Amino acid sequence: TYYTRAGQFIMDDEGYLVNPSGYRLQGYSADDSGNLLTTVGDLNVAQISSAPLATENFRIVANLDGSAVENEPGSVYASTITVYDSIGSAIPLTLTFTKTATAGQWSWDASVPASMGTVSSAGGNLQFNELGVLTDPTSDPTILIDGTPSGAQLSVDWNILDPTSGAPSADLTGYAAANDTYGLFQDGYAPGTVESVGIEQDGQIVGLFTNGQTRTIGQVVVADFVSPWGLTKMGKSLFAESMSSGQATIGEAGTGGRGSIASNALEMSNVDMASEFVRMITTQRAYQANAREISTSDELLAELMMIKR
Secondary structure: OEEOOOOOOOEEOEEEEEEEEEEOOOOEOOOOOOOEOOOOOOOEEOEEEEOOEEOEEEEEEOOOOOOOOOOOOEEEEEEEEEOOOOOOEEEEEEEEEEEEEOOEEEEEEEEEEEEHOOOEEEEEEEEEEOOEEEOOOOOOOEEEEEOOOOOOOOOOOOEOEEEOOOOOOOOOEEEOOOOOOEEEEEEEEEEEEEEEEEOOOOOOEEEEEEEOOEEEEEEEEEEEEOOHHHOOEEEOOEEEOOOOOOEEEEEEOOOOOOOOOOOOOOOOOOOOOOHHHHHHHHHHHHHHHHHHHHHHHHHHHHHHHHHHH
16 A cells, blocks of 8 residues: 555546556545445446436426417427436427417427327416416426336426416516527436546545536545654655554545645645755855865965976
8 A cells, every 4th residue: 555645646447546657546435325435445436327317397498479370370389308217218308389369378288209108198278468477377287208218107397387486487478579498497317427527625536427417426535644754755656654654544634634635736846946046056156166276276286396396
């Protein structure tokens, strides 16, 4: 077991974090929920995945043309949002809006591709007042999708109401403007694998997954010694425990007198450049003076030899 201050680590072909010499980084692993374990071991970030989450709620921010006329161009509009079942299958859910003969009213229905299932319950009316503000429905519609790839029924709620006031939100408007969708939001996601990792000051390794989720996947631990100066130098910025250093006390960064971790940082030199330059100049001057003294002594000896002759 070696210790180092140089935190340059990359992922090898097996998913372990290693330094340029191939030594594996050790620390605490984490379970699927991001809870840290207390056993120190090699850190592997490739064998970690993010489980999918089925969609339960979605929102659509859109405008339905208030000037549209039934059975005329612009009286039918469709908007598609992707939802996910329990195994993370992406299901395109299309909402089709159709202008009715009633002023300010649109009917809606939902559908999915036949290969992804069948919508067994969906549909209703949207009523806008003379200001283009949604007044009905007064409850969030629920869409049921049977025969999804997971084999289970998927139930998703269309969040039309404001969760605070309970009244229809401003997501849908009925202004005299072209039909358009401005935003799509839903709370499900597909399964994901680790795309990149970052390390916090306390050593926690946070993984960014391909499905956009983040989770703690481990923690780098820090070792402290009674006498760090007694460590045995092993080369390549590596040190080993010795009788002079004492045993390592291992724990989280920032606890028990241990320092914090600076991610994506390069440690500066601990040499005072100004002082070293002054010392170098002083040494150079002393050398020059000594060299002149030797030269003068040599000239005197030469002169003495000439007198003898």
